[in-house]
Amino acid sequence: MRLFRDCRDDVFDSLMQAAFLQRFPRGVELIRESEPADMLHIIVEGLVQMFASHGGRETTIGFVRPLGTFILAAVLRDQVYLQSARTLERSRVLMIPAERVRSAMAADSGFMSAIVGELAMGYRNTVKELKNQKLRSGPERLANWILRAQRFQGKSDRVAIEMEKRVLAARLGMTPENLSRAFNVLKAYGITVQGAEIRVDSRDRLAAYAKINPLIDDFTT
Amino acid sequence: MRLFRDCRDDVFDSLMQAAFLQRFPRGVELIRESEPADMLHIIVEGLVQMFASHGGRETTIGFVRPLGTFILAAVLRDQVYLQSARTLERSRVLMIPAERVRSAMAADSGFMSAIVGELAMGYRNTVKELKNQKLRSGPERLANWILRAQRFQGKSDRVAIEMEKRVLAARLGMTPENLSRAFNVLKAYGITVQGAEIRVDSRDRLAAYAKINPLIDDFTT
DNA sequence: GAAATGTTTTGATGCAGATCAAACGAACTT
DNA sequence: AAGTTCGTTTGATCTGCATCAAAACATTTC
Numbered sequence: 001m002r003l004f005r006d007c008r009d010d011v012f013d014s015l016m017q018a019a020f021l022q023r024f025p026r027g028v029e030l031i032r033e034s035e036p037a038d039m040l041h042i043i044v045e046g047l048v049q050m051f052a053s054h055g056g057r058e059t060t061i062g063f064v065r066p067l068g069t070f071i072l073a074a075v076l077r078d079q080v081y082l083q084s085a086r087t088l089e090r091s092r093v094l095m096i097p098a099e100r101v102r103s104a105m106a107a108d109s110g111f112m113s114a115i116v117g118e119l120a121m122g123y124r125n126t127v128k129e130l131k132n133q134k135l136r137s138g139p140e141r142l143a144n145w146i147l148r149a150q151r152f153q154g155k156s157d158r159v160a161i162e163m164e165k166r167v168l169a170a171r172l173g174m175t176p177e178n179l180s181r182a183f184n185v186l187k188a189y190g191i192t193v194q195g196a197e198i199r200v201d202s203r204d205r206l207a208a209y210a211k212i213n214p215l216i217d218d219f220t221t
Numbered sequence: 222m223r224l225f226r227d228c229r230d231d232v233f234d235s236l237m238q239a240a241f242l243q244r245f246p247r248g249v250e251l252i253r254e255s256e257p258a259d260m261l262h263i264i265v266e267g268l269v270q271m272f273a274s275h276g277g278r279e280t281t282i283g284f285v286r287p288l289g290t291f292i293l294a295a296v297l298r299d300q301v302y303l304q305s306a307r308t309l310e311r312s313r314v315l316m317i318p319a320e321r322v323r324s325a326m327a328a329d330s331g332f333m334s335a336i337v338g339e340l341a342m343g344y345r346n347t348v349k350e351l352k353n354q355k356l357r358s359g360p361e362r363l364a365n366w367i368l369r370a371q372r373f374q375g376k377s378d379r380v381a382i383e384m385e386k387r388v389l390a391a392r393l394g395m396t397p398e399n400l401s402r403a404f405n406v407l408k409a410y411g412i413t414v415q416g417a418e419i420r421v422d423s424r425d426r427l428a429a430y431a432k433i434n435p436l437i438d439d440f441t442t
Numbered sequence: 443g444a445a446a447t448g449t450t451t452t453g454a455t456g457c458a459g460a461t462c463a464a465a466c467g468a469a470c471t472t
Numbered sequence: 473a474a475g476t477t478c479g480t481t482t483g484a485t486c487t488g489c490a491t492c493a494a495a496a497c498a499t500t501t502c
Contacts, residue, residue: 033436052348054356055432061351073341073348082348082436105337109330116326116337120294123344127273127294127303130282130351134394135275138489165450173355178489180451195498211276215254215303359459386480399459401481416468444502451496457489466481472474 001042001067003118006110015104019096030085030093037074037081039095042067046091047163049170050083060170062129063088072119075101088167131216138174139185143210144217145172146191146198159198222263222288224339227331236325240317251306251314258295258302260316263288267312268384270391271304281391283350284309293340296322309388345442352437359395360406364431365438366393367412367419380419 004012021044024030030041033052041048048064050071061083064070074081075098105112132141145168150159161168169179183193189209190201200206225233242265245251251262254273262269269285271292282304285291295302296319326333353362366389371380382389390400404414410430411422421427435442 052352052356052436054352054434054437057356059352059355061348073344076337076341077345077442079345079442080436082345082352106334109333112330112333112337113327116297116333116340119337119340119344120297123294123340123347124298124300124303126344126347126351127282130347131273131275131280131303134280134354135273135278175490176450177452177491181489184451213275215273215301216275396460397480398461398482402459405481445500446502447498447500449496449498452494454491454493456491459487459489461484461486463484464482466479468479469477471476 003042003069003114004111006114007104008108008110011104011108011111015096015100018100019094021092021094024087024091024093026087026089026091028087030087031071031081031083033081033084035081037071037077037079038098040069040072040075040098040101041085042069042094042096044092044094046093047088048085048091048093049088049167050085051170052083060173062126063171069118072115072122076105076115076119078102088163125219128216128219133173135216136211138172138178139182140210141172141174142179142182143186143189143191143206144212146186146200147203147207147210147212148217150200150203157200157203159200161196161198224263224290224335225332227335228325229329229331232325232329232332236317236321239321240315242313242315245308245312245314247308247310247312249308251308252292252302252304254302254305256302258292258298258300259319261290261293261296261319261322262306263290263315263317265313265315267314268309269306269312269314270309270388271306272391273304281394283347284392290339293336293343297326297336297340299323309384346440349437349440354394356437357432359393359399360403361431362393362395363400363403364407364410364412364427365433367407367421368424368428368431368433369438371421371424378421378424380421382417382419 007015024046030048043064043066045066048070050061050064051058052061064085070085071081071083078098105115132144136144146159153159165179166176169176172179174182183191186206186209189205191206192199192201228236251269264285264287266287269291271282271285272279273282285306291306292302292304299319326336353365357365367380374380386400387397390397393400395403404412407427407430410426412427413420413422
């Protein structure tokens with residue numbers, strides 16, 4: 001994976017020696033906000049939801065899929081987590097003790113350089129997500145999600161929803177009820193849903209409504 | 222400043238040689254989203270607003286005051302800015318060519334280490350701001366802002382609003398109209414406003430309403 | 443295959459905050 | 473000092489989204 005590509009062999013070995021790979025069923029809380037960041041987690045398989053709570057409310061901050069990591073910033077600062085994480089599917093997770101990550105970074109500037117890249121990218125993705133949330137309506141976010149999923153899955157006019165709709169709703173920052181209504185709004189732009197399958201009649205019509213913006217939608221840049 | 226504290230002397234000199242310090246009046250756009258990140262900006266004096274636009278709407282992402290920087294992540298990734306910046310006061314800004322920052326980082330691991338710290342901190346602050354926005358109501362955000370300002374300014378029961386209320390409204394993610402109404406809500410908790418001065422009758426009563434949360438409110442950790 | 447459990451959809455209602463409009467107030471101009 | 477400009481406050485209304493409730497579907501369990 002990218003984070004370790006420029007890692008010196010001995011440093012990599014030291015990290016892996018202290019690391020352990022564990023399987024978790026669906027619905028397990030892997031980390032909890034306010035706890036000290038003792039491990040860097042790397043998702044090898046599955047899907048993890050990052051979220052935060054306050055005063056009885058909860059908000060989804062993002063999702064991590066292979067080979068993403070969490071929470072690098074907390075590990076590097078040797079601070080508490082600001083977010084919690086739970087598995088949404090059966091997952092395999094590689095865990096590296098935080099102290100090892102910090103000493104590996106101090107010992108290997110190739111690794112540190114990769115960390116800078118990973119941090120900067122994660123930071124930028126968070127800013128994009130913030131813009132997505134604050135500058136778009138619910139149906140607009142859904143339209144952009146469909147377009148992205150379509151691009152990702154291939155050019156067919158059928159798009160599969162590869163997660164429960166309640167999870168998709170959380171990802172898009174809305175309730176399941178409003179996701180359902182958002183699909184109804186998009187009917188007017190040639191979208192029909194049948195169970196877990198979306199049909200896109202006209203990509204252009206949907207794209208016009210969605211107002212695609214690379215400064216929000218292009219990930220990993 | 223912290224970012225350069227562990228910087229090697231020759232690397233620091235090289236950075237400063239290429240840098241230039243410039244004054245700007247209030248209301249100047251320093252950078253614009255979608256443009257290539259050609260400079261790292263360091264605010265030496267004044268106040269800068271970070272914001273983003275899309276489809277005729279605009280949202281404030283944060284503020285930078287001395288000695289804060291922007292936008293490190295874009296400079297390091299050699300990508301376009303995702304945010305725009307404008308001065309809210311007369312400001313002095315130190316600008317360093319992006320290429321120099323990247324090569325300084327490659328040459329000096331002390332500097333790279335400081336960059337990691339700065340990036341991680343900025344990232345965490347953004348997550349905190351996101352939680353502040355999504356998990357609290359407008360009046361709650363205002364209450365927490367008052368408590369923070371009070372702690373920062375000293376323990377008097379008077380708190381000065383050191384910016385226009387329209388700016389404060391943007392910082393709190395609301396319209397000026399709603400800021401005014403939020404102050405009215407807080408009357409019930411012992412808050413009175415007179416022009417740019419806030420009086421806090423009972424810190425405890427306000428704090429109970431505000432539901433202070435270190436995972437949202439403690440900055441720089 | 444019937445029951446039980448969980449998910450999605452639909453409908454009705456409520457609320458926080460945005461928007462629009464106008465009044466008010468403070469600071470600056472001449 | 474009167475007038476202009478700009479920021480703030482107040483009131484009325486609108487809107488998007490959440491919430492609550494219940495029906496419609498799907499999936500799992502026995």
